[in-house]
Amino acid sequence: MNIFLILSVLVLIAISIWQITKIFELSQAKKINTQVADDSDNNLNGKLMFAFLIFIYGITIFSFWSYGDVLLPNAASEHGSEYDNLMWISFAIIFFVQTITQALLHYFSYKYRGEKGKKALFYADNDKLEMIWTIIPVITLAGLILYGLYTWTDIMTVEENDEALVVELYAQQFNWKARYAGNDGVLGDANVRFLQDFDGRNLVGIDATDPNGFDDVVVQELHLPVGREVIFKMRSQDVLHSAYMPHFRAQMNCVPGMITEFAFTPNTTTEQMRLDPDVTAKVKKINKIRVEKSKELVASGDSALDPYEFDFLLLCNKICGASHYNMQMKIIVETEKEFEEWMSSQQTFAEVIQ
Amino acid sequence: MSTAAVHTEEDHGHHHKETFVTKYIFSQDHKMISKQYLITGLFMGIIGIAMSLLFRLQLAWPEQPFGIFEVLLGKWAPDGVMDPNVYLALVTIHGTIMVFFVLTAGLSGTFSNLLIPLQIGARDMASGLLNMISFWLFFLSSVIMVLSLFVEAGPAAAGWTIYPPLSALPQAQPGSGTGMTLWLFSMAIFIASSLLGSLNYIVTVINLRTKGMSMTRLPLTIWAFFVTAIIGVVSFPVLLSAALLLIMDRSFGTSFFLSDIFIQGEVLHYQGGSPVLYEHLFWFLGHPEVYIVLLPALGITSEIIATNARKPIFGYRAMVASILAIAFLSTIVWGHHMFISGMNPFLGSVFTFTTLLIAIPSAVKAFNYITTLWKGNLQLNPAMLFSIGLVSTFITGGLTGIILGDSTLDINVHDTYFVVAHFHLVMGISALYGLFAGVYHWFPKMFGRMMNKNLGYVHFWVTAVCAYGVFFPMHFIGMAGLPRRYYTNTAFPYFDDLADINVLITVFALIAGAAQIVFLYNFIHSMFYGKETVQNPWRSNTLEWTAPVEHFHGNWEGEIPHVHRWAYDYSKPGHDEDFIPQHIPLKEGEEELQH
Numbered sequence: 001m002n003i004f005l006i007l008s009v010l011v012l013i014a015i016s017i018w019q020i021t022k023i024f025e026l027s028q029a030k031k032i033n034t035q036v037a038d039d040s041d042n043n044l045n046g047k048l049m050f051a052f053l054i055f056i057y058g059i060t061i062f063s064f065w066s067y068g069d070v071l072l073p074n075a076a077s078e079h080g081s082e083y084d085n086l087m088w089i090s091f092a093i094i095f096f097v098q099t100i101t102q103a104l105l106h107y108f109s110y111k112y113r114g115e116k117g118k119k120a121l122f123y124a125d126n127d128k129l130e131m132i133w134t135i136i137p138v139i140t141l142a143g144l145i146l147y148g149l150y151t152w153t154d155i156m157t158v159e160e161n162d163e164a165l166v167v168e169l170y171a172q173q174f175n176w177k178a179r180y181a182g183n184d185g186v187l188g189d190a191n192v193r194f195l196q197d198f199d200g201r202n203l204v205g206i207d208a209t210d211p212n213g214f215d216d217v218v219v220q221e222l223h224l225p226v227g228r229e230v231i232f233k234m235r236s237q238d239v240l241h242s243a244y245m246p247h248f249r250a251q252m253n254c255v256p257g258m259i260t261e262f263a264f265t266p267n268t269t270t271e272q273m274r275l276d277p278d279v280t281a282k283v284k285k286i287n288k289i290r291v292e293k294s295k296e297l298v299a300s301g302d303s304a305l306d307p308y309e310f311d312f313l314l315l316c317n318k319i320c321g322a323s324h325y326n327m328q329m330k331i332i333v334e335t336e337k338e339f340e341e342w343m344s345s346q347q348t349f350a351e352v353i354q
Numbered sequence: 355m356s357t358a359a360v361h362t363e364e365d366h367g368h369h370h371k372e373t374f375v376t377k378y379i380f381s382q383d384h385k386m387i388s389k390q391y392l393i394t395g396l397f398m399g400i401i402g403i404a405m406s407l408l409f410r411l412q413l414a415w416p417e418q419p420f421g422i423f424e425v426l427l428g429k430w431a432p433d434g435v436m437d438p439n440v441y442l443a444l445v446t447i448h449g450t451i452m453v454f455f456v457l458t459a460g461l462s463g464t465f466s467n468l469l470i471p472l473q474i475g476a477r478d479m480a481s482g483l484l485n486m487i488s489f490w491l492f493f494l495s496s497v498i499m500v501l502s503l504f505v506e507a508g509p510a511a512a513g514w515t516i517y518p519p520l521s522a523l524p525q526a527q528p529g530s531g532t533g534m535t536l537w538l539f540s541m542a543i544f545i546a547s548s549l550l551g552s553l554n555y556i557v558t559v560i561n562l563r564t565k566g567m568s569m570t571r572l573p574l575t576i577w578a579f580f581v582t583a584i585i586g587v588v589s590f591p592v593l594l595s596a597a598l599l600l601i602m603d604r605s606f607g608t609s610f611f612l613s614d615i616f617i618q619g620e621v622l623h624y625q626g627g628s629p630v631l632y633e634h635l636f637w638f639l640g641h642p643e644v645y646i647v648l649l650p651a652l653g654i655t656s657e658i659i660a661t662n663a664r665k666p667i668f669g670y671r672a673m674v675a676s677i678l679a680i681a682f683l684s685t686i687v688w689g690h691h692m693f694i695s696g697m698n699p700f701l702g703s704v705f706t707f708t709t710l711l712i713a714i715p716s717a718v719k720a721f722n723y724i725t726t727l728w729k730g731n732l733q734l735n736p737a738m739l740f741s742i743g744l745v746s747t748f749i750t751g752g753l754t755g756i757i758l759g760d761s762t763l764d765i766n767v768h769d770t771y772f773v774v775a776h777f778h779l780v781m782g783i784s785a786l787y788g789l790f791a792g793v794y795h796w797f798p799k800m801f802g803r804m805m806n807k808n809l810g811y812v813h814f815w816v817t818a819v820c821a822y823g824v825f826f827p828m829h830f831i832g833m834a835g836l837p838r839r840y841y842t843n844t845a846f847p848y849f850d851d852l853a854d855i856n857v858l859i860t861v862f863a864l865i866a867g868a869a870q871i872v873f874l875y876n877f878i879h880s881m882f883y884g885k886e887t888v889q890n891p892w893r894s895n896t897l898e899w900t901a902p903v904e905h906f907h908g909n910w911e912g913e914i915p916h917v918h919r920w921a922y923d924y925s926k927p928g929h930d931e932d933f934i935p936q937h938i939p940l941k942e943g944e945e946e947l948q949h
Contacts, residue, residue, distance in 0.1 A: 035804035246835035257613030260696035
C-alpha cells in the first residue's frame, strides 16, 4: 500500500507542476510564445546553472561528510597500503580535475547566458591550447599508468615458495570451502568427477589416488596466520564466482575448469582489527542500527538481532544465481600459534574418507 | 515505391501515392523510420526504467512487502516480497533494454536515420528497403525481449553480460531456461538490425553527400554517427558469435565455454571450454558498445552547443580526431572488464595502458565543449541544458573511469556499486541526456511542432538534481565493499550502515522516474498540440533546416542545396546575421576557415 501512496504522490506532484506551468503560460497569453528561449529564460537558467555548481560541490562535500565513515578501514594486508596509496593519489588527481572543470563549465554557462544584442566570439580553434590540454593529461596519465603497473606487477606476481601457505578456495552455489595443503605444502589433485566418491564426504572432489591429498584439510571457516603469505588457488564447482576479500584488497574470479590464483600477506589479526578506531566506530554504528531494528522486530513478535562483532569476510562477487547475495565465509586472522592449534584439531582428508 | 534506386540530383522530391501502411508502417522513408525507432526506444525505456524503480524499492526496503510487487510480479512476489531470482531478472533485463534497446537503437537508430540524409544533403538513405528491414528487425527483437518476461521460469537473469556457465545451464537458475533462449534469440535479431542500419549509414555518408559537402565540412553529428556505425560493424558480429556459441553450448552439447562442472547432483559432460573465452568475445563488443552509445550523444552535443552558443564548436579538427581516436582505442581496451577474470595478469597491464590512453581524447572533447561556451551568447533552451548537463556528467563519470581502468585499483572495486555508479553516470545519464537533447532540438524537424520549453526546463532541472543524487552517493557504497547484483544487503551485518544511503538513492530515483513523466507528457502532447514550428527555429547552419517543415520523400523540392562552407559559421565577423547556413555561398572576399 505504501508504494501506491508514494507513487500517487509523485504523480500528483508531476501533474501539479504541469498544471502550474500551464497556468503560468496562459497568464502570459499576450506574449507570443515561440517555445524558443528568450532573455528571461536565459537569465533564469544561467543562474540555475551556477546554483547547480554549488549543488554539485554541496553533494560532494555532504557525501564525504556523511558517508566518509562507511569507506573501508585500513587495509589488513601488506600490499593493501600500496593499493590505498594509489587510490588516494588517483582520487586527489580526479578531484582536482573535477573541481576545476565543473566550475568552468557551470560558470561559463552562467556568465555567458544569452542576451539579445550580444554577440558571441568567433573563436574556432587554437592548436597551442589543444596541445597543452593534450600533453598535460598524457603526462598525468603516464604517471598514473606507470605507478599502477608497478603496483599491479608487485601484487600479481606470485612466486611459489616454501614459506607461503597454500590454500584452495572452493566456490559453489551457494557456499565456500577452504582446503589447506597440509604438512606437505602441496594440494592434492582434485576434480569435480570425484565429488560423488565416499558418499559425498569428498567435499571438494580430491583425487584419492594422489597421496598429496591425504593431509589436505577442508573447512568452512578460513583461518590465516598473520604475517605469512597465503597463496590462494581458486576453483569453482559450477558457475563463475568471485572470491572478494575487501579488507585485504583482494579479489579473483573462481572459474570452473580453471585454477586461478591470488596471493597476499595478512598483517592484522582479527583481534587487532577489532581494536582499530575506524572499525570500532563502524561496529558501534552498526550495533546502534541493529538495536533499533530489534525493537521493531520484538514488537512484531520476532526475535531480536544478535549484536555484531567485526570479522573479516569472504564474499561472492560474481553473479551466480539465487543466493549470490548470501555466499559468504568468515575469515579469521590469528597468530601462528593459534593457527597451528586450530589446524591440529581439523580432520585431514584421509581421516574423512576412512 | 523506390527500392534499390537512389534518386539522382535531377529528380525532384516528389510525392508517391502512399497508403496508410506504406506511409506509417512499412515506410522506407528515413524520417518516418527515425520516428519509429524513437517511439519504440521510448516505449522500451519506460519498461527499463520501471524495472529499475522496482529493484530500487527492494534495495532500499529489503524486508518490506510492497503491494506493487504483487501486482506487477505476481507469483514472483509472494506476500509482496520480491523473489531473489526475479531481482536478478530485473537487473538483467533493465541493463539489456537500456543499453541496447534505448541507448543504441533509440539513440543511433533515431538520429542517424533522421539526420544523415538531411545533414549531408541526400534524398534518403542509400537503401530505403534495408533501412525499413533494420527497423522491423529491431521491432521484432523488442517484441521477443518483452515476451521473454512472461515465460514460466522468468526471463534471463544472469546479468546483462550473461556470463556462462550460469547462462549456459538451465539447472543453475530459473532465469537460464527458456527466458535465456529468448534473450539470445532477441539479441541475435537485434544485432542483425544494427548491422543493417550501420551498413546503410556508412554507405550513405560515403556516397551520397551533396555537392560541396566534403568530409571536412560534415557536421560533427555525422562524423559521430559515421564512426559509430563503423565501430558497430566491427564489433557487433563478435557478440553474435558469442551468442551463437552459447546457444550451441546450451542446446547442442558443445563445450566452448564449459568444462568440469558439477551441478544439481551430477557431473556434466562438458570438457575443455572456458568461460573466460566468452568474456573476451562479449567484451570485445561490450566495450565498443559503450562508445557506440556515447559517440552519437557527443556528436549531438557538439551540434546543439554550437548552435545554441552562437559560436563555432571549438577545435573541429581535434573533435574529429578525438572521435577517430576513441573509436580506434575502444577496440583495444576490452580487457579492463576482465582484470580479475583469471586471465594472465600481463594482459591486465596491457589493457590498463590502453584504457588510460582513451581518457585523453575524451578529455580533449570535454575541454573543447567548455571552451565553446566561453564568450558565447548562450541560448539556454532545454536541449542546450541537457547538452551542458551531458558534459558535466561525462566529466564526473569519466574521471571515475580512470580509477576503474587501473587494474590495481579495480581489484577492490570490480563488480561493486562503484562500477555501477561509474557506468550510470557516463551511459545512464550522459548518453540519456544526449537522447533528450536530441529530441528537444530535433522535435520540430521530426514533428513540425515545438515542445513546451517550460516543461523542458522542469524536466531538466529535476532530472539533473536527481541524477547526481542517485549516483554520487553510490560511489561510497561501492568503496565500502558492497557488491552489485545483490538482492539484499541484509545477509551481512557489516553492510547495515549502508542502508540509509540505499534509501536516499532510491528516493532520488523515484523522483527522477516521476520527472520523466513530465517529458513523456510534453513529448506526446506537443506531437499533436505543440506550437507549429518555423522552418529553422534554432537558427542553425546545418542542412536539415533548409528542408521544408512538411515531410515528403526526397526531402527538398527541386535541387538539393549545394554546400559552400562548414557547419559552424556562427557569429562570423563581417556578417550581420549571427549564423550562416552551409548552403550560403561565400561573400566576395570572404574566406572559408581552413581545415
